[in-house]
Amino acid sequence: MRKIFLFVLFLTIVTGAMAQAIGRVDKKTKEFYIASGQKLDYSVFGYKYANNTTQKMICFSSHVTNVKDNYNGCPLGAYFDTGEMKAGDKIVYLGAVGGFGKMSFISGNGRKTIFYLPKSSFTIK
Numbered sequence: 001m002r003k004i005f006l007f008v009l010f011l012t013i014v015t016g017a018m019a020q021a022i023g024r025v026d027k028k029t030k031e032f033y034i035a036s037g038q039k040l041d042y043s044v045f046g047y048k049y050a051n052n053t054t055q056k057m058i059c060f061s062s063h064v065t066n067v068k069d070n071y072n073g074c075p076l077g078a079y080f081d082t083g084e085m086k087a088g089d090k091i092v093y094l095g096a097v098g099g100f101g102k103m104s105f106i107s108g109n110g111r112k113t114i115f116y117l118p119k120s121s122f123t124i125k
Contacts, residue, residue, distance in 0.1 A: 022060065023082075023122035025093040025101070032091040032103060032122065034060050036081040046076070046115035050100040057115040058105065076105050076113060093124070 022042045023034045043066055046058040059078035061067055070078040079085055088108025095102050100116040107113075 021121055021123045023117070025122055025124045027124055030093045032082070032093055032117075034079075034081040036083050038062070038081075044117065044121040045072070045074070046103060046105075046117045047100075048115060050097040050102070050116040052118065057113070076115065 022038060022040060022044060023032055025032050041062050043059070043061040043063060045052070045056045045060075048055040048057050056072050056074050058076035059066055059070070059072050059074045060081065061078065062080065065071055067078045067080055072078065077085070082091065086108055090106050092104045092106060093101055094104055094114075096119065097116060099119050101119055101122060103115050103117055105113045105115060
């Protein structure tokens with residue numbers, strides 16, 4: 001019985017660690033960012049629509065294979081963190097849509113592209 005309890009406790013801790021939000025939305029500016037140097041293993045995708053079976057639009061990952069050469073073919077690119085994006089590019093939070101956050105990727109030339117990030121991948125502070 002004790003082994004089962006310890007195993008369940010271990011799974012709970014591991015699952016909680018894997019589900020940590022890696023991104024933050026600034027409450028005042030609504031700008032989304034992911035800090036560099038996180039000691040988490042993560043892969044977060046932004047989708048064309050508020051459904052994770054639609055086209056992957058952007059990738060944030062700690063895995064070199066996901067980021068290198070944009071392995072998943074995301075039109076907005078693949079990055080380790082938001083500091084890796086091109087100068088002038090930014091992501092702005094527009095609101096909640098079900099279990100997703102509606103985001104606007106604004107490129108340095110002003111072009112805007114809407115995509116959706118799972119709410120579990122960011123917090124608003």
